[in-house]
Amino acid sequence: MSENLDPFAISQKQLYDACKISGYESQIYNALSTPERF
Numbered sequence: 042m043s044e045n046l047d048p049f050a051i052s053q054k055q056l057y058d059a060c061k062i063s064g065y066e067s068q069i070y071n072a073l074s075t076p077e078r079f
Contacts, residue, residue: 056073
């Protein structure tokens with residue numbers, strides 16, 4: 042199992058990169074990575 046082939050890991054990185062570009066890094070990423078939010 043390669044980490045690079047893990048769809049979840051890849052999508053998380055894409056989300057994080059998108060959040061950084063958007064300037065909402067901490068707000069959005071922390072919200073998305075907090076299980077209680079779902």
